[in-house]
Amino acid sequence: MKGRVEFSIVKLSEIDNIKGRLDAEYYKRSYLKLEEKINAIGKIKIKDINVELDCSAFYPSITEYYNFDFEGVPFLRVNDIQNGLVTINSETAFLPQFVLDNNPSTIAIAYPGDIVIAKGGNTLAKLGLVTNEYPYYALSRDLILLRTKNIKQINKYFLWAFLHSKYGQDLLWRTASQTGQPHLTLPSIGEIGLPRFMDDFENKFESLYKLSIKYKDRSVKAYQEAENYLLKAIGLKGLKLSEENINIKNFKESFLATGRLDAEYYQPKYEDYINLIYKYTNGYDLLGSVCNIKDKNFNPEDNIEYKYIELSNIGKSGEITGCTIAKGNELPTRARRKVNENDVIISSIEGSLESCALIPKEYDNALCSTGFYVINSKKINSETLLILFKSELMQNILKQNCSGTILTAINKNEFLNIPVPIIDKNAQEIIRLKITESFNLRKQSENLLEIVKRAVEIAIEQDEKVAIEYIDMYLSI
Structure with a gap:
């Protein structure tokens, strides 16, 4: 209806429990309902799962050392995140190792299985899982890093899937600082509550991701042939x-x-x-x-x-x-x-x-x-x-x-x-058939990643049993 105003009524005691945020955006109905759902499922905060939060500091100008010939260490920027994954392409800058050696405390390093998140601007909350294409990656100042090497109580692939889902994205946007241009901070991410499901369910996300990688590897092989x-x-x-x-x-x-x-x-x-x-x-x-x-x-x-x-x-x-x-x-x-x-x-x-x-x-x-x-x-x-x-x-x-x-x-x-x-x-x-095979396998890989994301959403909207049925239905096709 034209002119309709949305409002939420929140107790003062509840405001005190959520860090004193008074901006109306924080209390949108959809955010409050999501919080209720996660609380009902059972939650654990990111800061309590032994994930190390990090980001690059103010390193000196390094653009003169960029190369775009895939030589050296990939230097990840926001555009290197595509569809929930870190994706290396011809626009990815690479740095010589000595630049990292000279800036050990200011340039953060990510490893396969870690998660990177865009810090601010119109790409705020854009998120990618670091793949095993390279042994390690350097990070620009525009990204926040979740190191998952020592993660406990939750499967890191489920963590990635949840944060990449529409509900995880809502929580990231909700927690963004509203001073000046919205941006994410390490403490605010640490306070995000994650829904807890059975281990067997969370482990399915690891299996789906690894199956997706197998399809992708077969796609690359067909292309190379x-x-x-x-x-x-x-x-x-x-x-x-x-x-x-x-x-x-x-x-x-x-x-x-x-x-x-x-x-x-x-x-x-x-x-x-x-x-x-x-x-x-x-x-x-x-x-x-x-x-x-x-x-x-x-x-x-x-x-x-x-x-x-x-x-x-x-x-x-x-x-x-x-x-x-x-x-x-x-x-x-x-x-x-x-x-x-x-x-x-x-x-x-x-x-x-x-x-x-x-x-x-x-x-x-x-x-x-x-x-x-x-x-x-x-x-x-x-x-x-x-x-x-x-x-x-x-x-x-x-x-x-x-x-x-x-x-x-x-x-x-x-x-x-x-x-x-x-x-x-x-x-x-012969070439046409090989490339068609390659593209079809890549599409199957991408579809699995979409299933991963949607399964998390179904588990929150309904329950994990329905989400498992959804996963099994697609895997049987």
Whole structure:
């Protein structure tokens, strides 16, 4: 009803018991009802389960040491959290070990099985489980760390699942400090009450997570098999590249032919890659002849919601790990490319050229940044295009053709004129099947994580018996 006002009546004694918070937001009906439910189930506070709360302090500027080549120690920032997990991608910064050694008391270190939470801003309470992809991770100041190595009385995977659920998120938002910009503090997180269930029920969340990881590992294996098959098909396996640092070209062979005078462009290794394409048994053609490029700007309507894909949403195996959902008038001006199912998007920016992805059905008609080229082809299927452009071969050719001063990128003319091997149809079909298998396995892995989150919510809304039935129903499908 228009003009309706929500209010809650709370006893003064109850206010005293909750740290003297007097702001109305803290006493929303939904928060009070959730608190009642958790109290009825039985609860234990985070500070009482032997979880160590930590965060990075005010370390000196370290941006000059960032690299984005997956070398060193991952330096986690908020964008590295996707769908409840720490997800390493081409936008993840890495630090050399000596930076951590020089700042042992100011840069916090997280290990697999720990939990990280965004401290404030519009990403407040965004939460991720630290995976075992790397042995340890450094944390930015924007994250709070829950170390779970010595956790007691509760399963750490249940803790993660609960905090990632809508009810855990409500508690994190409720406990955020309201002075200035809302933000989380270590003491406030320690006071959060967790619902207690039977050990057998909580242990199911560990089993589900580990099953999800198995599916993910199988997905990566299928992707690697497709990648290896392509490399073998085009002759890149075992290719010996020139190690020469000098390449002598006359003016006609250099500037008049290419318009380039920078020495980087003429590295002998690039000629080795180009010659490999020229000699490919099934032939080659220029990209502009092989592929359709979709570069027409799309103007989003102000009040329509769109899915928007940017660099940080691209996973290492060509998958899309998430998106921003926003109305047209809230999107950045670079959100001007419309994509459709089976399109392939390729980053044009040097330093993130490996950010290529295949558009699945759920992102049909989504938008992506103008920093991507959007292509499809009638000669090469989309799965093969993805693997091809993420391969060492095409990555080097893309890099060779990047130019610019402030922002180095490959322009449209250069992109259209790079040579592309026309992969044999039989090889394309094998690659298509492997990538389809990889994507299906990854989807199964993601679905299990959604089941984990929903099962916690059902246990709170109804009871753990119903939640177990929900889990068993999905596992039997």
